[in-house]
Amino acid sequence: MKHVSRIILVLMLIGAVALMALGPRAGGKIPEGFTVVDYWEKWSGIEGQQMQQIVDWFNSTVGKEKKIYVRYLSISAVDRKTLTASAAGVPPDIAGLWQRDLVAFASRNALLPLDELAAEHGIGQSTYKPAFWEMCNYKGKLYGVVSTPATMGLHYNRRSVLELGEKFQAAGLDPTRAPKSIAELDQWAKLLDIRDDRGAIRRAGYLPKEPGWYISFTPFWFGGQLWNPETAEFHFTDPNTIRAFEWIQSYPKRLGKAALSDFSSAAGGFGTPNSPFIAGTCSMVLQGPWMGNYMYQLRPASCEWVVPRGVEMFLPRTARAFNYEWAAEAMPADDPTSLTDVTFADADVLLIPRGAAHPKEAFEFLAFVTRQDVMERLNSMHCKPSPLAKVSDDFIRKHPNPYISVHERMAFSPNARPQIKSPMQAEIAAEYELAIDEIYLLSKTPRQSMTDLQKRARAKYDAHLKRQALRQVHAGTASESAP
Amino acid sequence: MSSRERQNFVKGLLFVSPWLIGFLVFTLVPVGLSLYYSFCDFSLIERDTAGKTQAIWVGTENYRQLFQDREFYRTLKNTGLYAILSLPAGMLVSIGLALMLNAPIRGQAIYRTIIFLPSLVPVVASAMVWMWLFNARLGFFNQLLATIGIDGPAWIGDKKWALPALAMMSLWGVGNTVVIYLAGLQDIPRDLYEAAEIDGAGAIRRLFNVTLPMLSPVIFFNLIMALIGTLQVFALPFIMTGGGPERSTYMYTQYLYEKAFAYLQMGYASAMAWVQLLIILGLTAFAFWTSKRWVHYQGR
Numbered sequence: 001m002k003h004v005s006r007i008i009l010v011l012m013l014i015g016a017v018a019l020m021a022l023g024p025r026a027g028g029k030i031p032e033g034f035t036v037v038d039y040w041e042k043w044s045g046i047e048g049q050q051m052q053q054i055v056d057w058f059n060s061t062v063g064k065e066k067k068i069y070v071r072y073l074s075i076s077a078v079d080r081k082t083l084t085a086s087a088a089g090v091p092p093d094i095a096g097l098w099q100r101d102l103v104a105f106a107s108r109n110a111l112l113p114l115d116e117l118a119a120e121h122g123i124g125q126s127t128y129k130p131a132f133w134e135m136c137n138y139k140g141k142l143y144g145v146v147s148t149p150a151t152m153g154l155h156y157n158r159r160s161v162l163e164l165g166e167k168f169q170a171a172g173l174d175p176t177r178a179p180k181s182i183a184e185l186d187q188w189a190k191l192l193d194i195r196d197d198r199g200a201i202r203r204a205g206y207l208p209k210e211p212g213w214y215i216s217f218t219p220f221w222f223g224g225q226l227w228n229p230e231t232a233e234f235h236f237t238d239p240n241t242i243r244a245f246e247w248i249q250s251y252p253k254r255l256g257k258a259a260l261s262d263f264s265s266a267a268g269g270f271g272t273p274n275s276p277f278i279a280g281t282c283s284m285v286l287q288g289p290w291m292g293n294y295m296y297q298l299r300p301a302s303c304e305w306v307v308p309r310g311v312e313m314f315l316p317r318t319a320r321a322f323n324y325e326w327a328a329e330a331m332p333a334d335d336p337t338s339l340t341d342v343t344f345a346d347a348d349v350l351l352i353p354r355g356a357a358h359p360k361e362a363f364e365f366l367a368f369v370t371r372q373d374v375m376e377r378l379n380s381m382h383c384k385p386s387p388l389a390k391v392s393d394d395f396i397r398k399h400p401n402p403y404i405s406v407h408e409r410m411a412f413s414p415n416a417r418p419q420i421k422s423p424m425q426a427e428i429a430a431e432y433e434l435a436i437d438e439i440y441l442l443s444k445t446p447r448q449s450m451t452d453l454q455k456r457a458r459a460k461y462d463a464h465l466k467r468q469a470l471r472q473v474h475a476g477t478a479s480e481s482a483p
Numbered sequence: 484m485s486s487r488e489r490q491n492f493v494k495g496l497l498f499v500s501p502w503l504i505g506f507l508v509f510t511l512v513p514v515g516l517s518l519y520y521s522f523c524d525f526s527l528i529e530r531d532t533a534g535k536t537q538a539i540w541v542g543t544e545n546y547r548q549l550f551q552d553r554e555f556y557r558t559l560k561n562t563g564l565y566a567i568l569s570l571p572a573g574m575l576v577s578i579g580l581a582l583m584l585n586a587p588i589r590g591q592a593i594y595r596t597i598i599f600l601p602s603l604v605p606v607v608a609s610a611m612v613w614m615w616l617f618n619a620r621l622g623f624f625n626q627l628l629a630t631i632g633i634d635g636p637a638w639i640g641d642k643k644w645a646l647p648a649l650a651m652m653s654l655w656g657v658g659n660t661v662v663i664y665l666a667g668l669q670d671i672p673r674d675l676y677e678a679a680e681i682d683g684a685g686a687i688r689r690l691f692n693v694t695l696p697m698l699s700p701v702i703f704f705n706l707i708m709a710l711i712g713t714l715q716v717f718a719l720p721f722i723m724t725g726g727g728p729e730r731s732t733y734m735y736t737q738y739l740y741e742k743a744f745a746y747l748q749m750g751y752a753s754a755m756a757w758v759q760l761l762i763i764l765g766l767t768a769f770a771f772w773t774s775k776r777w778v779h780y781q782g783r
Contacts, residue, residue: 108528200620471537
């Protein structure tokens, strides 16, 4: 028995030694003498693989020439992990975060300003469309570059609309084009609604909370402003903002709170074939350009209404849209005469955290991604528009999203509005979400809810200012006492 | 201490050193730091002009702000309500199940396994299953209620029902507690039951005069553990409701977590953690104080 135990122990030891000697090595692919740039990114799955292609492209061209090797690591909760790594003083060289994180990190001095490095590479204001340049800057400094941008537009089920063509025409509506105003959108919604005998919603025309990701930006389409960075004031009680939420509340009032809850509880989550727009149970949604990919992956038939996709690519750009059962257009504004192509613009950004080991080398990769050909390849794969001011004809012609020109138009629009640029964004967003809940669940009137939100946001912002003042006093004391 | 004893002591220390170092580095030091940070304005990543992270001493400011914070009271109330609902329900159900599983019936081991199995299911997986059970249109509960003509609520989608629904779901994981009660039940001397029977005590009488008093140390242990667990509840509401609707299920620990990692106010979150610790300590001390009246230890 003792012998058997010893043999097992020896075998285990041999196995462990063999594993150590011959087992896999982290970074085994890294060529000798190269600077390794660690790049953490949120994307996994197909989007991750597509970004990996860009990284490989860099490593085999610019990286090879300049002896830089970018090591791509796809991780979940990348914002939280970058946060803790930054706190520990070992951040990645590049962090692929969301635009909202840029201000949160930059306002706390946790990002490297990139103005000088960008200037060296010829990257400046004219490189980007105005909305995207604006979101890379905070207090006059550049803190990141956009990797993939997005503009949100109205996606509607053309097939459902055309099937109701006569009803639309009888109501004085044109079913061959998108609604032109909020009032028209409401008319569309009512015509598209289907309810059963019990009043349950079988098909909804439009639901502000489906999927509701951008519901907080609704005031943009009513000419409302949420935050003024110059005066540091919130505008939640702005009459246009209140009007926007009165419009939102009109939906639960009209359709019934219980019916809405019943509908959403039976709906599948986003990115599943049972999600309402993809399944055809919600005819209009405010969504981003990625819908082109999702529709094709989850309901391919909706992208081959007339001819197979392979054939469609040879059709002229204008004719391609007819092959789709769905369409995209700018979400109509309340007053379409004064507000056109209004959109919420968002982006994924590449940032260099303060304390990164190789900032110069990291920026080489950022500059590579900002190159027009690279940017167009990446965003074509991700089914998104380009954040750059210059866009090639090929990008538009070969793009997998048939409505990419709509997104490009919205991205260039002066009414493309980004996220609130406040260091308190996350906290204010949580308060805002509560207010929207109160409005949508009919617990409060929009005016009550927005007035309460204004007070809460102001109090939180005042507390933030107080903390900042304390920090400044501390910094002053520290500098005074410094030798 | 003889040289042999000293040698043994050093060897012992060497053997426990991995745990000791881990405890010091990953528990004791962070706990100490969190106490310090609770008196600081500290955001984890905020850096000074030299690029160093900054924790600025603000005295009791975080605690002062905390006691003026509406969300602090809201989350405290929600967590308290959740504890009031789930704690007694959990104890009653687990004692009841343990009593049933202790009965000498055929297939006893199978029943015990069935009761224990849910506690092995990862919390995210069970949350997903329960989200469907609570589904307003297609969920099991509402389908069941519909068979008797009741139009069920939206459960976790309804601010009145969300918290009770979560408390109901917490019963899913009673398997662990049931096992502890079972061990306690099997430890009760048979002769006490025989003596009670000879004295003419029926089943109910035996339960209240023999089983529960003899089980009281185990009940007390489970009460303390459940108290700590329910007052720190995080994962279930975070996954299932995210604190909604209208923050009706927004719990203290979720608020603490968001303050630390979403709003980057680590100093404030540390103050919250210490207040939470004091509340739990206070309630535990209260439970210990009352235990003198109702916990009976054998041999005393």
